[in-house]
Amino acid sequence: MESDAVQVNKAELAALIRVIIKEEINEAMNKLQPQFDVLKLGLKDCNEKLVDVESGLSGMHDRMDEAERVCKALQKKNKELRDKNEKLESYSRRFNLRVFGLDKDMEKGKPTEFMESLFSEIFKDKLSYKLEVEIAHRVGPVTKHGSRPMIVRMQRYAAKEAILQIAKQEKVLHFKGMKVKIFPDLTAEVSKRRAQFKDLRIKLHQAGVKHGLIYPATLIITFKGDIKYFQDQKSGEIYYNQMIGPTLSGNQVD
Missing domain, CATH: 3.30.70.1820 (L1 transposable element, RRM domain)
Structure with a gap:
């Protein structure tokens, strides 16, 4: 009988402990719940703001694409107008x-x-x-x-x-x-384009190579019966270095 009473007391004690623990947990959760609610509201607010930011970034990206497209169109139009103005000014002169x-x-x-x-x-x-x-x-x-x-x-x-x-x-x-x-x-633009050949023309003159400028700004080089035309200094320099420079012995060429 005494053994049965002990077993009952142990069971009751265990049940009591479980009740106490549950109550403690519930009490703790009740105390923490307001903080959880604040965190939930904060997370919700952050999510809403993130959505707004993503939407704003998407809209900004679209506006940037449109601005870039307009800028390229304006640059193209500006170049066309400058080229047209250059032609008209050159024609007037x-x-x-x-x-x-x-x-x-x-x-x-x-x-x-x-x-x-x-x-x-x-x-x-x-x-x-x-x-x-x-x-x-x-x-x-x-x-x-x-x-x-x-x-x-x-x-x-x-x-x-x-x-x-x-x-x-x-x-x-x-x-x-x-x-x-x-x-x-000459217009300022044509003068600038012609000036790019200055150093190359000095070398051609020193080498005795026949050359000249054709309007508006094309360099013509006659070397060993071959006539070449150049619109920019770089291509002329390449031709000089590859075709004329290697043939020089002293300062005179054919």
Whole structure:
């Protein structure tokens, strides 16, 4: 009987312990539940914000793609407009000459009449027809010689070309003690493109290789009967290094 009583007491004790533990756990959970609820709300809020951020990033990516597309379209249009403007400006200058070396104010307020008289004097033994000047005027800053260049627009394109040809051959023309130089009136862009060949042209000149520039900015090289055309300095340098440089013995080539 005593053994049975002990077994009953053990069972009751175990049940009591389980009840106590359960109550303790429930009490602890009840105390922690508000914190769990706060965490749940925080996680929910974070998830909602994350969704908003992802949505915003997606929208921003779409806007960036659209902005990039518009930017490329504008760049293309801008290039087309710049190219068109360059062509129009070059076309408007096709009758023009740029004259350097004239003393300050020697035209005495009548640049057009003065330039027509100057050309008639300089080229009287070189050209048989009258050189008619449409208009002339000074431009740009004062040069190191104390004068500004003169822009001269000829009435005839052939006359302009003839003057340039003679000026190119003679380099310097003389008028009343002045050393006059005449060049084509090029746009800034064309001048920049031509300038890229400067160093290469020096090497070609030193090597005795026939070369020149074709309007607007194409380098032409004649080497051993072969004629080559170059639109940029890099391709010209490659040709020089591969074809001309290796043939040089001293400073002279055929």
